[in-house]
Amino acid sequence: MLAPIEPFRIKVVEPIKLLDRKQREERIKKANYNIFLISAEDIFIDLLTDSGTSAMSDNQWAGMMVGDESYAGCRNYFHFEKTIKELTGFKHIIPVHQGRVAENLLFSTILSEGDYIPSNNHFDTTRANIESNGGIGVDLVIEEGKHPEVEYPFKGNIDIEKLEAQIKSVGTEKIPLGMITITNNTGGGQPASMENIRQVSETLHKYDIPFFFDAARFAENAYFIKMREKGYADKSIREIAREMFSYADGCTMSAKKDGLANIGGFVAMNDDSWATKLTNKLILIEGYRTYGGLAGRDLEAVARGLEEVTNENYLEYRIKQVKYLGDKLLNYGVPIIKPTGGHAVFVDAGKMIKHIKRENYPAWALTVALYREGGVRSVEIGNVMFGKYDAGQKKEIYPPLDLVRLAIPRRVYTNSQMDYVASVFEKIVSEPKTVKGLRITYQPPFLRHFTCKFEEVE
Ligand code: F0G
Numbered sequence: 055m056l057a058p059i060e061p062f063r064i065k066v067v068e069p070i071k072l073l074d075r076k077q078r079e080e081r082i083k084k085a086n087y088n089i090f091l092i093s094a095e096d097i098f099i100d101l102l103t104d105s106g107t108s109a110m111s112d113n114q115w116a117g118m119m120v121g122d123e124s125y126a127g128c129r130n131y132f133h134f135e136k137t138i139k140e141l142t143g144f145k146h147i148i149p150v151h152q153g154r155v156a157e158n159l160l161f162s163t164i165l166s167e168g169d170y171i172p173s174n175n176h177f178d179t180t181r182a183n184i185e186s187n188g189g190i191g192v193d194l195v196i197e198e199g200k201h202p203e204v205e206y207p208f209k210g211n212i213d214i215e216k217l218e219a220q221i222k223s224v225g226t227e228k229i230p231l232g233m234i235t236i237t238n239n240t241g242g243g244q245p246a247s248m249e250n251i252r253q254v255s256e257t258l259h260k261y262d263i264p265f266f267f268d269a270a271r272f273a274e275n276a277y278f279i280k281m282r283e284k285g286y287a288d289k290s291i292r293e294i295a296r297e298m299f300s301y302a303d304g305c306t307m308s309a310k311k312d313g314l315a316n317i318g319g320f321v322a323m324n325d326d327s328w329a330t331k332l333t334n335k336l337i338l339i340e341g342y343r344t345y346g347g348l349a350g351r352d353l354e355a356v357a358r359g360l361e362e363v364t365n366e367n368y369l370e371y372r373i374k375q376v377k378y379l380g381d382k383l384l385n386y387g388v389p390i391i392k393p394t395g396g397h398a399v400f401v402d403a404g405k406m407i408k409h410i411k412r413e414n415y416p417a418w419a420l421t422v423a424l425y426r427e428g429g430v431r432s433v434e435i436g437n438v439m440f441g442k443y444d445a446g447q448k449k450e451i452y453p454p455l456d457l458v459r460l461a462i463p464r465r466v467y468t469n470s471q472m473d474y475v476a477s478v479f480e481k482i483v484s485e486p487k488t489v490k491g492l493r494i495t496y497q498p499p500f501l502r503h504f505t506c507k508f509e510e511v512e
Pocket residue numbers: 102103104105152153154155177179180235239268270308309310319
């Protein structure tokens with residue numbers, strides 16, 4: 055088999071620097087062992103997120119030069135609108151500057167106090183926008199999706215029986231819409247199958263409940279359908295995407311992922327009255343309806359990015375690069391969520407780091423070790439991010455999994471840089487005691503992972 059390879063050549067380079075060990079040691083200590091608090095310039099390989107970190111193509115950069123910065127009706131909006139209409143088939147396209155604004159507009163318009171929004175797994179900002187508008191986000195991912203070890207092709211599927219039971223138990227009037235996140239970021243970047251998407255659509259529509267996608271990584275999901283689902287091998291990514299969207303009534307999208315852009319997003323939908331309400335609110339909080347918080351040049355970059363992202367050579371490289379890193383880690387005995395997802399490798403740090411107690415945050419400790427050993431930045435999705443103090447029991451309650459996510463920016467790093475990341479893991483695996491447990495010395499009242507401080511414990 056031929057080795058996975060980048061289907062592009064590099065025209066512009068951005069130098070990166072590996073600080074020496076002593077400097078890294080100083081930086082991490084100064085940041086109170088919180089990787090968010092280190093300057094990006096002091097990071098060598100940055101796998102914190104795949105969001106807004108893509109490298110744009112020469113075609114996208116050329117598009118930036120034809121940005122029309124007119125307040126109303128700029129030409130780039132019409133290109134943006136046409137591209138998204140052709141891709142999704144939805145009637146109304148409302149631009150926003152990033153995904154969470156799409157969520158804010160949607161949920162602040164359609165939710166009433168005590169409403170439920172079912173999904174496979176809501177991403178944090180989606181859940182936060184539901185909850186801050188008085189709603190309740192419900193996660194109904196299939197059982198396979200909850201177990202890192204279980205190999206299953208579509209671990210992002212929704213449990214249809216649970217969805218139906220949910221509708222019956224709370225009543226259709228309490229569910230203004232149902233969602234599915236493709237790919238399922240929270241569950242490890244795992245795809246949903248076309249069959250499941252169709253069933254979710256049928257189930258919701260049987261009860262007259264609208265169906266929306268969180269489409270942040272729709273192209274990666276479409277590629278998995280092509281590779282793994284019967285009947286799709288000979289279909290183009292565009293055909294698959296079009297079929298996926300045909301089952302839904304709208305979507306929110308952060309274009310910072312599969313838009314291949316550094317900023318941007320949109321809400322799209324068929325319903326005229328919802329679209330009018332959202333547009334009115336858009337003008338209040340983001341900007342006029344033909345720019346939605348973006349410059350004309352940004353709209354152009356997203357339009358061109360959405361055209362490029364369905365290219366199959368690109369997607370093959372993308373998905374294979376993530377798998378390439380995942381397979382290397384497995385070879386070194388690092389437990390990861392299997393199979394590897396579309397945008398990131400998720401390390402099961404709770405299982406990997408056995409000598410550190412849960413209350414000393416093994417996954418967070420691994421993020422510190424990855425920086426200390428190799429200047430690599432990752433993100434903890436575990437005991438610090440989701441742990442909550444229970445006043446009754448007088449202790450912290452932890453989530454089922456303590457993970458470290460290695461999110462891979464699109465078209466940014468080469469496979470030899472992936473080899474490097476894997477070699478940092480190899481070193482840590484061979485000397486696990488270099489990973490030290492942590493104690494929190496300061497924490498804010500919410501979203502503590504961004505700013506909390508730690509000290510190391512022996
Ligand atoms: N939905 C999904 C599935 C996401 O992964 C994100 C962002 C959003 C919505 C929100 O979009 O950032 O443009 O406002 N995910 C990033 C991440 C932050 O690192 O996974 P946004």
